[in-house]
Amino acid sequence: MIILCIDIGKTKTLAISLNEHGKVFGKFVAGPSGMWLKEEVIVKNVREAIEGCLRISNIQLNDVRLISISWADLDTPKDWENAWKVIEKVGIEKDKVLIEHDAVAAYYAITWGEPGVAVIGGTGSIAYGVNRYGERMRSSGWGWLIGDEGSAYWIAVRALNAVSRAHDGRGKETILSEMIMEYFGIKEELEILHKIYKELEGDPTEISKIAKIVDKAASLGDEVAVEILEEAGRELASAILCIVRKLNMANDRVIVGGLGGVFRSNIVRESFIKSIKENVSNAILRGPLIGDQAILGPVIIAFRRLGLTVSEKIVEAVLDGLGEKF
């Protein structure tokens, strides 16, 4: 049985093909297909991801039993309508397709469908959880202007603010100033304004890239950077904890974990784990899932829909097939 899984994110569209034993036949990456892009771009990239994956796997579309998609930014009913319109234009049978919000897919990737909560720490941040009664709840994910605490964007903006405060003498000195100026190829802190507002036009995806610099500064011992990353970890944990509380899961077996590039940072990861352990003593931690591993979400959703058992062995096979370790 062949299953096609697609993870549609802010920076790329990843497709893999696999069978019911978790054996991955092929993996293909196309450009982003998030809902804020033009429809023709989305259609093109989704089609490219599917066709590329089938070609590499040496499989025909007819051989595919189910296409399971995790889609970023599917927030409004209008977004869902557009998503289905894209599927139609790509020319695949709707009956064969499952679509889920990326936060829901993240939940499946971490918990395999058992009671628990997952948080995404990518460009943005959002948490989603389900308890044993099937009650579900999301938290965080209020976007780059209002929320997304602990995300790469949030870390980047805190770092830029720290640089501004250090420059003005309103805050602690930090090597972030030097490092961010070097990143932008400028010699004066105030030139950051031109970079951020005029050149990057405030683009959250571009600004988010500064988060990597923060992790580097922290590994060099910069206190300001360490503080930002530790707070990011606490914020990501907090997004999980409020769901555990509100869905009354504190005394249950509850599987929790994080996904996304922010968890590459040791400091974020440790601060996140510490905060989870301090607050939910019975939490079973899984992950973090980083990079292509998020595709595990649509994989698990597909397995459940098809009545297939998800085991550690299968998950390991999928992650091995991606060339990424759990």
Next chain:
Amino acid sequence: MIILCIDIGKTKTLAISLNEHGKVFGKFVAGPSGMWLKEEVIVKNVREAIEGCLRISNIQLNDVRLISISWADLDTPKDWENAWKVIEKVGIEKDKVLIEHDAVAAYYAITWGEPGVAVIGGTGSIAYGVNRYGERMRSSGWGWLIGDEGSAYWIAVRALNAVSRAHDGRGKETILSEMIMEYFGIKEELEILHKIYKELEGDPTEISKIAKIVDKAASLGDEVAVEILEEAGRELASAILCIVRKLNMANDRVIVGGLGGVFRSNIVRESFIKSIKENVSNAILRGPLIGDQAILGPVIIAFRRLGLTVSEKIVEAVLDGLGEKF
């Protein structure tokens, strides 16, 4: 002697005509002319402000000795070039015109040109100061994404974040939730996302309007709102204090004060004053200057350029002429 003064802001362009005694002959308000607008819009609004003011004052352009302009968002050399291009297109002699960055004009409005520091707390925030040696420095004003601490935008975003945290159970309950939902005409917190990102497209000027709601909530005793406004006051003071420190003014006679709509809030004002008094015991507080009173900046700049003395009497006459009290 007739002087024309213009205050170009993010929401409007205000022009007044006055004489060397501070007698105001006319006042006219046109649309905004900030540098982020299209050139033809800026030219139209600046021209409209000047022509409207002259008409109301029953004065000819030839009668005007000096045109003194305070201009928002004049940050880069390119902005300055554009500003002079606008003057040319409006068709007024460049020799007759003085242009200043609005932070510099704010400094003159508060200090009348003596050693001191002023901070603008409007849609954005920025401080500017000069010591007795003529050394000058700005602080804050890093824009809505990175900084602008204590501004109306900053207050609004903090309020939206507080609503998101309360909704998720990550933060204290607050009546801001109810009040902001009422403001937007929605029934569910998450609908705020649609309002902010889709309808308002993240427009800082529109989002800033929420600051008024925060002040109302605080006056009703909402703790979350009170905390946000108190912190805004401290942040605005902090922007002044770092200049006082860096320019070694702590032991001098130093005139400080704030301008802008944020200072309408009693809580912001009191928190600001408290923080200033605690940190610079010898500070002489002036203002706050609110609404049209910011036009005092270009007025004082014009008076100094023309070698005219600025006295309390003259300042009072100007503010009386505006229909606003100091």
